[in-house]
Structure formats: structure tokens, C-alpha cells
Amino acid sequence: MMTPLHYACHSGHLDCIEILLQQGCDLETQDNRGFTPLLTAANNGYTQITGLLVNHGANIEAKAKNSWTPLMFSAAFGHIGVTRILLSIHCDLEYRNLQGLTAFLVAVKMGEQESVKLLLQHGCDSTVCDREGNTGLHIAAINRRGACAKVLIGHGLDIEAKNNNGYTALFAAIESGDLSIVELLVDAGCDVNDNRNKFGVSPLMLAVRAFRGHRLCMKILLLAGANVRLSDNIGRTVLDVAIVSCHWDVTCINLLYAAGAQASYCQIDRKDEKHMEYLKIILDDQIDMLPLTWMCRRRLRLQLLSPEGGFCNNLFLAVPRLPLPKRLKEFLLFFADIHCAFADKNVIALSQ
Numbered sequence: 001m002m003t004p005l006h007y008a009c010h011s012g013h014l015d016c017i018e019i020l021l022q023q024g025c026d027l028e029t030q031d032n033r034g035f036t037p038l039l040t041a042a043n044n045g046y047t048q049i050t051g052l053l054v055n056h057g058a059n060i061e062a063k064a065k066n067s068w069t070p071l072m073f074s075a076a077f078g079h080i081g082v083t084r085i086l087l088s089i090h091c092d093l094e095y096r097n098l099q100g101l102t103a104f105l106v107a108v109k110m111g112e113q114e115s116v117k118l119l120l121q122h123g124c125d126s127t128v129c130d131r132e133g134n135t136g137l138h139i140a141a142i143n144r145r146g147a148c149a150k151v152l153i154g155h156g157l158d159i160e161a162k163n164n165n166g167y168t169a170l171f172a173a174i175e176s177g178d179l180s181i182v183e184l185l186v187d188a189g190c191d192v193n194d195n196r197n198k199f200g201v202s203p204l205m206l207a208v209r210a211f212r213g214h215r216l217c218m219k220i221l222l223l224a225g226a227n228v229r230l231s232d233n234i235g236r237t238v239l240d241v242a243i244v245s246c247h248w249d250v251t252c253i254n255l256l257y258a259a260g261a262q263a264s265y266c267q268i269d270r271k272d273e274k275h276m277e278y279l280k281i282i283l284d285d286q287i288d289m290l291p292l293t294w295m296c297r298r299r300l301r302l303q304l305l306s307p308e309g310g311f312c313n314n315l316f317l318a319v320p321r322l323p324l325p326k327r328l329k330e331f332l333l334f335f336a337d338i339h340c341a342f343a344d345k346n347v348i349a350l351s352q
Helices: 004-012 014-022 037-044 045-053 070-074 080-086 101-111 113-121 136-142 146-155 171-176 178-187 204-208 211-223 236-246 250-258 272-286 290-303 310-321 326-344
Strands: none
Touching: 004 014, 004 037, 004 204, 014 045, 037 045, 037 070, 037 080, 045 080, 070 101, 070 113, 080 113, 080 272, 101 136, 101 146, 113 146, 136 146, 136 171, 136 178, 146 178, 146 326, 171 204, 178 211, 204 211, 204 236, 211 250, 236 250
16 A cells, blocks of 8 residues: 655655654555565665655665565666665675576666676675576576676676576577677687587587677677587587588678588488578579568468468469579478478478
């Protein structure tokens, strides 16, 4: 229930708050979100009101229903004045909310670099991890918080630390597509080869699997000395990953070829041999098939659920009429066929 003190703290009316405190208003009453007056003031960034409430004995470790403390709210939203007050009276820096995050990790996630700096200056545990084993640097990479990542690297956080899935911050940055953080980590000396996850996947393999292969990311990793002949736990090289991922992006594949990439034929089955055959066609003609193949894959996945399979039939009828060379039409039919199989539908015979 919102009390008059809650309303005054929400609106920032310092004079009203002073009067209410003189009248002995309860400082710990919670509203329907579990907010005390202090939580309300911290959330809104009212420095003077926060100081006044603290001086009158408000509980600095009060928790809202979402398990956040006043320090978490002030740090998450960049209310530096409020954060300074709370830190000056030695609030708990290492308390974790229901998501397993401390105020430090919350500030990193929200991208509040000044809050991060202040918490580090006051001795917060910079090596703390969330429940998935993500360090502050992982969280910065996942949420594309480049400024925070720069602060953390400068503070000396372990750039090679792995989360519960064996991913380093470099993997997280590649997955999120944040090239600035990838460059920061590479420049800081992050290993682009030995730095592999529990499946043996290298950062370069991860970049290749992304949409359009994250071309710029691939270039950064290759310039940093990424080994194109490494294999994952099942023997696939980075070129195998490019082929099987069906990106068919000529620029990406040419980058790999120029760096000396090779396919590992021991892992190529009948379907992947077809991939190799059509890959040669595409590379010979220097045709970027990504727009057509991506469109086909997306439309197939959306429309293959039709019990009549009408779209598939229409696709196989329409492809021969496209103004494309015969072998590229064959490729599109093959591409549609393998994705029909992937969707657990009956494969339509290409001979019909």
C-alpha cells in the first residue's frame, strides 16, 4: 500500500518528507511492489531524500519483491549520488538477488560504467559470477556493453575465464555480434585458438556459424592469427562448419580459403558431399546465394507446417521457372529438399 511518504519520495518533495518524518511515519512500509520509501527514493535517484531517510534510520538492505536492494536500483540506473551515500554507510556489496546477480553485475548488465567504476573503487568482488558462471566481462559481452567491458579489462578481469558452458567472454561477444568488444578482447591478448568451448568449437567457428558469417569478426580473428585448420570434437574444421551451416556466403568462404582452410572429408556424409558439389558451382561463378537460400529456408520453416505441404509443391514447381542458370536451379531444389527433411516432412522426389 502506498503511504503519503511513498508518494512524497516518488515525487521528490523533500519538504513534505521532512514533515512526515517529524510526525513519525513508518519508514519500512512496503507498497504493492515491495518498495519501502528508501527503495522508491533510490530507484528515482533522489540523493538528498536518500540521505535524509538513511539519517532517520531507514533499512539500507530493504528488498523489493524482485529481490533488489536500494544499492542495486541506484547502481543499475546510474544514480551516482545515491550510490555514494549507500556505499559510505557500508551497505552489503555482495548480496545476490533472485537471479544470482550482485549490484556490480546488475550495473554491468545495464551498461552503467560510472556505477561499475564506483563499485570497483569501493572493493566489490570483481570476480563474482552469476548462476551460469558468467563473469562481469561475460555479461558485458552478452549485453553489448562495450564501455563496461573496457573498464573491466582495464581493471584486470580474467579475459580467459569460462562460464558453465565453457564459453569465454570472446565467445559471448561473437554471439552478440559486438565487434568493439571482440577487438577489445583480442587487443588485450585473448587467445583465439586454445580458447575453445567444451565442444571444441573455436571462436572462428562460432563466427562462421553466425548470419553472413560475421565477416568483420572473421577478419579480426584471422588477423589475430586464428588457426583455420583446427577441428572440433567431432572432427569438423571451420570450412566444414561453413558448408554445413548453409550460409553459402562467397565472401566468407573465400576468406577461409585465402587463409588456407580445408574441409575434413571424414565427417562428410552423402548430403554434405552434395553441399561440396554445389559449393564448387557457387564459388566458380562467384555468386552470393545467401539472399535466395535464406529466403527459402525462412519461408519453408514458416510454411512447411501446412498439412497439404502446398508451399513445398509450389516451390518445386516455381524454381524451374526462375531466370537462373540450370545448375543454380538444381541447387535451390536441393536446398529446399534438405530443409524439408530437416523439418521431418516427406521429401519430395526431385525427379518428379
